[in-house]
Amino acid sequence: xxxxxxxxxxxxxxxxxxxxxxxxxxxxxxxxxxxxxxxxxxxxxxxxxxxxxxxxxxxxxxxxxxxxxxxxxxxxxxxxxxxxxxxxxxxxxxxxxxxxxxxxxxxxxxxxxxxxxxxxxxxxxxxxxxxxxxxxxxxxxxxxxxxxxxxxxxxxxxxxxxxxxxxxxxxxxxxxxxxxxxxxxxxxxxxxxxxxxxxxxxxxxxxxxxxxxxxxxxxxxxxxxxxxxxxxxxxxxxxxxxxxxxxxxxxxxxxxxxxxxxxxxxxxxxxxxxxxxxxxxxxxxxxxxxxxxxxxxxxxxxxxxxxxxxxxxxxxxxxxxxxxxxxxxxxxxxxxxxxxxxxxxxxxxxxxxxxxxxxxxxxxxxxxxxxxxxxxxxxxxxxxxxxxxxxxxxxxxxxxxxxxxxxxxxxxxxxxxxxxxxxxxxxxxxxxxxxxxxxxxxxxxxxxxxxxxxxxxxxxxxxxxxxxxxxxxxxxxxxxxxxxxxxxxxxxxxxxxxxxxxxxxxxxxxxxxxxxxxxxxxxxxxxxxxxxxxxxxxxxxx
DNA sequence: GTGTTCACG
DNA sequence: ACGTACGTGAACACG
Numbered sequence: 001x002x003x004x005x006x007x008x009x010x011x012x013x014x015x016x017x018x019x020x021x022x023x024x025x026x027x028x029x030x031x032x033x034x035x036x037x038x039x040x041x042x043x044x045x046x047x048x049x050x051x052x053x054x055x056x057x058x059x060x061x062x063x064x065x066x067x068x069x070x071x072x073x074x075x076x077x078x079x080x081x082x083x084x085x086x087x088x089x090x091x092x093x094x095x096x097x098x099x100x101x102x103x104x105x106x107x108x109x110x111x112x113x114x115x116x117x118x119x120x121x122x123x124x125x126x127x128x129x130x131x132x133x134x135x136x137x138x139x140x141x142x143x144x145x146x147x148x149x150x151x152x153x154x155x156x157x158x159x160x161x162x163x164x165x166x167x168x169x170x171x172x173x174x175x176x177x178x179x180x181x182x183x184x185x186x187x188x189x190x191x192x193x194x195x196x197x198x199x200x201x202x203x204x205x206x207x208x209x210x211x212x213x214x215x216x217x218x219x220x221x222x223x224x225x226x227x228x229x230x231x232x233x234x235x236x237x238x239x240x241x242x243x244x245x246x247x248x249x250x251x252x253x254x255x256x257x258x259x260x261x262x263x264x265x266x267x268x269x270x271x272x273x274x275x276x277x278x279x280x281x282x283x284x285x286x287x288x289x290x291x292x293x294x295x296x297x298x299x300x301x302x303x304x305x306x307x308x309x310x311x312x313x314x315x316x317x318x319x320x321x322x323x324x325x326x327x328x329x330x331x332x333x334x335x336x337x338x339x340x341x342x343x344x345x346x347x348x349x350x351x352x353x354x355x356x357x358x359x360x361x362x363x364x365x366x367x368x369x370x371x372x373x374x375x376x377x378x379x380x381x382x383x384x385x386x387x388x389x390x391x392x393x394x395x396x397x398x399x400x401x402x403x404x405x406x407x408x409x410x411x412x413x414x415x416x417x418x419x420x421x422x423x424x425x426x427x428x429x430x431x432x433x434x435x436x437x438x439x440x441x442x443x444x445x446x447x448x449x450x451x452x453x454x455x456x457x458x459x460x461x462x463x464x465x466x467x468x469x470x471x472x473x474x475x476x477x478x479x480x481x482x483x484x485x486x487x488x489x490x491x492x493x494x495x496x497x498x499x500x501x502x503x504x505x506x507x508x509x510x511x512x513x514x515x516x517x518x519x520x521x522x523x524x525x526x527x528x529x530x531x532x533x534x535x536x537x538x539x540x541x542x
Numbered sequence: 543g544t545g546t547t548c549a550c551g
Numbered sequence: 552a553c554g555t556a557c558g559t560g561a562a563c564a565c566g
Binding site (some may be wrong): 197199217218219221222223224244245248249252253281288290291292293294295299314323463466494495496497 | 544545546547548549550551
Binding site for chain 3 (some may be wrong): 193195196199256276277279286287290291336379380387389390447458462467494
């Protein structure tokens with residue numbers, strides 16, 4: 001057939017008739033590069049795929065999650081010593097770029113053939129490498145490959161948004177910002193671009209003569225921590241902080257989200273990326289739905305716009321409680337910590353009572369907050385300086401507190417040391433399911449680099465194991481939805497949380513099995529806990 | 543394209 | 552003396 005540009009192209013009905021049955025045949029194993037994309041494109045073109053077997057992008061990620069790119073071109077260059085024909089040769093670039101369906105079929109065929117050939121060769125190469133690493137091969141075959149289809153389903157589901165609410169919020173934010181603009185210009189004695197850190201620094205530190213703090217490559221920092229320091233010296237600091245908060249909310253969320261709704265489905269279909277992070281976590285993009293505000297009252301309201309499409313449905317969220325600390329307790333086998341989780345104690349209160357050596361009832365809010373900071377700090381490998389900064393303690397106090405913490409939790413110290421020792425010995429940090437991240441610089445003579453490597457060795461084990469856990473949970477949840485044909489749609493994964501759309505009348509019932517599926521995803525010696533909340537939007541109180 | 547800033551877990 | 556908590560993605564300014 002002839003297209004609008006005179007190019008020949010294939011008729012969709014012909015393609016569907018020819019390829020549809022093969023693609024739908026479970027017995028015909030599918031090998032591809034970034035198969036999630038094909039799953040979505042072909043499903044939307046009336047050709048659902050079964051028998052998803054081997055994704056070269058996902059295989060490469062399992063073998064080396066720290067690699068900067070798992071694109072076919074990049075892998076072909078590194079693994080096959082082959083330079084692929086750049087797609088720009090076919091479609092050009094910039095504003096006159098074509099889409100692939102506008103390319104003449106004969107030209108497209110040549111390109112597609114290279115694509116298939118290179119993917120096949122990558123498959124052979126990656127399969128052989130996987131065969132030398134049984135745990136990674138198992139992780140790939142039993143977790144990551146099945147997850148491809150789950151993520152495709154999530155992306156296909158998308159999420160419904162209350163656009164009127166977003167518009168209203170954007171309007172209110174605009175008004176508040178205009179008001180703030182005027183007051184900032186007043187305080188600054190002139191108009192400037194508040195969004196330009198460079199111009200803002202000139203106003204603050206040159207024109208108004210405030211004392212500058214940290215300096216970066218591009219000049220004096222104006223970030224939130226600096227502005228907070230300045231807030232008792234000049235009223236402009238708080239105004240700028242407020243301006244930053246509001247413009248972030250407006251530009252990144254209130255204005256943007258509605259514009260990304262697919263007019264065909266009336267829903268927002270983000271990407272959940274499986275081959276991006278070094279630790280095994282997913283990432284989300286276009287838009288990122290893993291960083292929707294929650295920490296402040298105002299920002300949190302954005303979540304009210306994440307709604308079910310039908311009035312009879314609801315949004316249900318299920319999140320792991322203290323997942324990383326539970327893993328830390330399990331890995332370190334610290335008896336007191338394990339007992340505290342077994343008894344379902346408020347873990348930060350419990351730790352505070354032990355470190356300060358006071359009865360649970362006498363733990364103050366400050367004691368609890370400090371213990372919470374240290375526990376998080378442990379997971380990230382934080383030192384006394386960092387703890388001091390995050391709690392407001394003096395560095396000496398912080399140092400003392402950390403010493404007290406490890407005096408009480410010697411087995412945690414031992415676990416951290418073991419993570420580092422293992423990584424030094426093997427060159428890898430390894431998660432509960434055998435996912436491996438290469439850790440360099442553990443022997444570096446540069447103290448800073450070595451310390452960073454040690455933090456990575458620890459953090460990767462914990463963060464990566466939590467990622468393994470929720471991936472298994474997602475597989476179990478989607479499997480049950482499919483086999484029992486339940487009216488439940490998985491919408492989002494936010495690292496320790498899954499978000500669903502389901503009939504409001506059945507929320508209790510579905511919440512029960514979802515929590516069960518999540519808590520039993522992996523067998524640990526520490527009980528896992530999942531909090532479930534549901535309501536008319538993602539805002540729903542917990 | 544890079545740097546800064548800030549949203550999340 | 553040095554930097555100083557892990558993992559992400561996006562908007563904006565600037566050259």
